[in-house]
Structures are given as C-alpha cells and as structure tokens.
Amino acid sequence: MEKNENLMEKLVSLCKRRGFVYQGSEIYGGLAGTWDYGPYGVALKNNIKNLWWQKFVTDREDMFGLDGAILMNGKVWEASGHVGGFADPMTECVKCHKRFRADQVGEKCPDCGGAFGPVRQFNMMFKTQIGAVEDSSATVYLRPETAQAIFVNFKNIVDSFHPKLPFGIAQIGKAFRNEITPRDFLFRVREFEQMEIEYFVKPDEWEKNFALLQEEIKDYFKQVGVTFSDISELEVPAEDRAHYSKRTIDFEFEYPFGRKELCGLAYRTDYDLSQHTGASGQDLRYFDEAGGEKFIPHVIEPSLGVDRVVLALLISAYTEDELGGEKRAYLKFNYQMAPIKVAVFPLLKNKPELVEKAKEIYLALKKEISSVAFDDNGNIGKRYRRQDEIGTPYCVTIDFDTLGENPELKDTVTIRDRDTGSQERVKVSELTQFFKDKN
Numbered sequence: 001m002e003k004n005e006n007l008m009e010k011l012v013s014l015c016k017r018r019g020f021v022y023q024g025s026e027i028y029g030g031l032a033g034t035w036d037y038g039p040y041g042v043a044l045k046n047n048i049k050n051l052w053w054q055k056f057v058t059d060r061e062d063m064f065g066l067d068g069a070i071l072m073n074g075k076v077w078e079a080s081g082h083v084g085g086f087a088d089p090m091t092e093c094v095k096c097h098k099r100f101r102a103d104q105v106g107e108k109c110p111d112c113g114g115a116f117g118p119v120r121q122f123n124m125m126f127k128t129q130i131g132a133v134e135d136s137s138a139t140v141y142l143r144p145e146t147a148q149a150i151f152v153n154f155k156n157i158v159d160s161f162h163p164k165l166p167f168g169i170a171q172i173g174k175a176f177r178n179e180i181t182p183r184d185f186l187f188r189v190r191e192f193e194q195m196e197i198e199y200f201v202k203p204d205e206w207e208k209n210f211a212l213l214q215e216e217i218k219d220y221f222k223q224v225g226v227t228f229s230d231i232s233e234l235e236v237p238a239e240d241r242a243h244y245s246k247r248t249i250d251f252e253f254e255y256p257f258g259r260k261e262l263c264g265l266a267y268r269t270d271y272d273l274s275q276h277t278g279a280s281g282q283d284l285r286y287f288d289e290a291g292g293e294k295f296i297p298h299v300i301e302p303s304l305g306v307d308r309v310v311l312a313l314l315i316s317a318y319t320e321d322e323l324g325g326e327k328r329a330y331l332k333f334n335y336q337m338a339p340i341k342v343a344v345f346p347l348l349k350n351k352p353e354l355v356e357k358a359k360e361i362y363l364a365l366k367k368e369i370s371s372v373a374f375d376d377n378g379n380i381g382k383r384y385r386r387q388d389e390i391g392t393p394y395c396v397t398i399d400f401d402t403l404g405e406n407p408e409l410k411d412t413v414t415i416r417d418r419d420t421g422s423q424e425r426v427k428v429s430e431l432t433q434f435f436k437d438k439n
C-alpha cells in the first residue's frame with residue numbers, strides 16, 4: 001500500500017475504535033504528550049517487549065536483566081550530565097506566547113504568524129519533590145532514560161554474578177521527557193518506554209561489539225515485522241551526537257510525517273562509569289583476571305523506544321485492499337506480534353447449541369494457545385471486519401455442520417485466513433496443531 005496523507009488519521013482512529021490506544025486523560029480534554037494503551041495495545045506492546053527480552057536477554061548467556069527505580073538520587077543526573085546539558089533550544093511567540101522547539105520552526109509562529117523571542121535552553125527533565133519538605137535537597141527527577149539505573153548498578157551486578165567481559169545489562173522501563181512540542185501520535189511523547197542495553201566491553205573491542213549489536217537490532221526489526229526497506233541507518237555527525245557519545249548510528253524509519261529516528265546505537269565510551277566513579281567516590285573499575293589489571297569498561301548502548309516501535313509496526317501492518325468486492329482495512333501483523341492469534345465464533349449467536357460448542361472449542365484452544373478471543377457480536381461479516389482491524393490472523397467458525405448436520409463434516413470447523421480471506425475445513429481435534437504449525 002502507498003503511504004498516504006491520511007494514514008496517521010486512519011491509524012489514530014482505528015487504534016481508538018478497536019481498543020489499542022486512547023488519548024491520555026481523554027474525558028478531561030486530554031494531556032498533551034500522553035497516551036493510554038487499551039487491551040489490544042497492551043498486548044501488542046507486550047509482544048514487542050517480550051520478543052526483545054527473549055532475543056537480547058533470555059536467549060543469551062552474556063546479558064543480565066534489571067528493573068531499576070524510576071526515582072533516583074539527584075546526584076545521578078548531575079554526574080550523568082543531564083542536569084547541566086539535557087536541554088532543547090526553546091523559543092516563545094511574542095504574540096500568542098506558544099512555545100516551540102527553536103530548531104523545528106521558521107522565523108514566524110506557525111499558529112498566529114507572530115515573531116519569536118530569544119532562544120533559550122530548556123531542560124527536559126521533569127522535576128518533583130520527595131518527602132514533606134520542599135527545599136532543593138528534596139528535588140528529584142523522573143528519569144529521562146533508563147540507562148543510568150544500569151550504570152549505578154554496574155558494581156552490584158559484577159559483585160553478584162562475576163561476569164566476564166563483554167557482558168550487558170538490559171532494562172525495559174518508563175522514561176519521561178518534558179518535550180516542548182509533543183507530536184505525531186506515539187512518536188514524540190512526554191512519557192514513554194525504553195528498551196535499553198548497556199553492553200560493557202574491553203576498550204579495544206568496542207568496534208567489533210558495536211557492529212555485532214548493529215546486526216542484532218536489524219534482525220530484531222525483521223522479527224517484529226517492521227517494513228525493513230523503510231528502515232535506514234544514519235551515521236550521526238559529531239556535532240549532533242549526545243555529550244557522551246563517540247559514535248552513534250540512528251536507525252530511522254519512513255514515518256508518514258517524514259524519515260525520523262526509530263532507535264539509536266551509541267558508543268558511550270567509559271563516560272558514565274567514569275563520571276559516577278568521580279561523583280560517588282566508589283571504585284567502578286572492573287578487574288580483568290586474565291590481564292591482571294583494573295580498568296573502566298567501555299559501553300555500547302542500543303536504545304529502543306517501545307512506543308516508536310509500536311507506531312512503526314502499526315504503520316507497517318496497516319493495509320487496505322478489496323475482499324469479495326468490498327473495501328477493507330486490516331493490520332497485517334505476523335502471528336507472534338498479533339494481540340489476538342485466533343478468534344472463535346458461533347455462526348449464529350441465538351442458537352444455544354452453536355454457542356455451547358463454540359465456547360467448548362474456545363476454552364480448549366485457550367488452554368493451548370495464548371490470546372484466543374471469543375466473538376459473537378453482530379453478524380459474521382462484522383466480526384471478520386473487526387478481527388481484520390485488530391490484526392487477528394485466523395477466525396474459526398462453528399456451524400451446523402460442526403454439530404453433524406452434514407455427517408461427513410461433523411466435528412470440523414472453518415478456518416478463515418485474514419490476508420487472503422480463504423477458508424478451509426479442519427478437524428476440531430487437529431486445530432491446536434494447525435495453529436502451532438503456523439507459529
């Protein structure tokens with residue numbers, strides 16, 4: 001399908017209609033830069049996160065999981081450089097007083113045509129107070145990246161597990177940024193999730209490990225089902241790199257609103273561990289038994305925004321075609337990513353014998369396969385359309401032949417394929433295996 005202008009509108013509306021994503025605080029008029037994931041959105045996001053965790057943590061021997069606190073001692077962010085430097089250039093319209101990112105607007109306000117005031121640096125960290133006393137010693141920040149929890153736990157992991165270099169610490173969790181202009185649905189939000197790895201290496205082995213992780217990221221996107229030809233790699237020039245990075249590759253995706261960053265891969269050198277060594281007074285060096293020396297390892301960091309992967313996958317999966325002479329829209333998720341793998345219907349909702357049999361088959365399938373739905377709302381055509389929009393790869397219908405009206409077809413059901421609309425008759429006893437083979 002050609003990506004058209006209305007694609008974002010269509011996606012936002014489908015996501016709301018079908019229970020993927022709702023506007024944050026919607027009944028109060030919303031809160032800019034926040035979105036709430038509904039039942040199918042949570043399922044999709046979990047599939048994206050689970051695949052990442054399985055691929056980068058569970059299936060490997062050199063990765064350690066972590067789930068650090070969102071609130072951290074304020075000194076962490078001073079040492080990391082975020083208090084001093086995690087800022088975007090901001091400008092304000094002198095007429096309507098709307099604020100914009102200075103690097104994203106022209107000379108006049110896009111809303112009212114007014115002139116802009118001077119550009120100033122705006123720190124993007126959300127500040128809050130801890131405890132009952134409101135003084136500066138009680139100031140803490142909502143973390144703007146999950147990475148720092150990994151650096152401050154480096155010594156804990158080394159002391160508990162004695163890993164050999166290279167090894168990584170991985171974390172999935174919320175991050176918060178007070179973006180000046182949140183926009184483009186899930187793309188630029190103020191509260192989002194990151195999947196990050198800090199991969200610790202010997203200083204002279206960073207290039208080799210950078211290249212290995214670069215390939216793994218590409219492989220992950222292939223498995224998720226993001227349109228691979230719409231991903232490109234950008235070597236970020238030195239002047240655009242974060243303060244800690246000596247090399248960064250941005251993986252960009254062709255979103256309908258332009259080619260934009262999907263995730264990043266950075267060589268953070270020994271910057272963070274050195275900074276925390278200096279600020280905390282703790283010895284964060286690693287003792288290399290083979291070489292008999294202590295040194296601060298260097299770090300390669302793949303950092304993926306979960307919400308940007310969700311959006312790229314929704315865009316990749318959204319398909320319009322004609323089936324049986326009718327136009328339709330559907331989400332072409334692969335089996336592993338689909339929030340619902342199989343939907344089970346009774347042909348008619350007002351025939352108790354059909355509903356009972358359908359429920360029995362549904363419950364049996366549910367024990368064997370995760371994410372099976374029972375759907376008896378509306379007529380069969382409406383159910384297919386709903387399941388197509390949810391991205392359900394297979395629908396199973398229980399009809400009178402299942403019950404034995406045609407004795408030759410007793411205990412068989414029809415399975416309808418989402419992409420082709422084609423149907424086949426399969427024995428109930430072979431259903432589970434049928435879906436297991438598709439996975």
Ligand code: GAP
Binds near residue numbers: 145187188261264
């Ligand atoms: N620890 C490194 C780091 O945080 P980053 O490039 O600032 O690097 C990493 O962010 C990833 O987090 C981005 O590639 C993007 O996927 C995601 N991300 C960053 N800001 C975001 C925002 N405002 N909304 C959604 N995702 C965001």
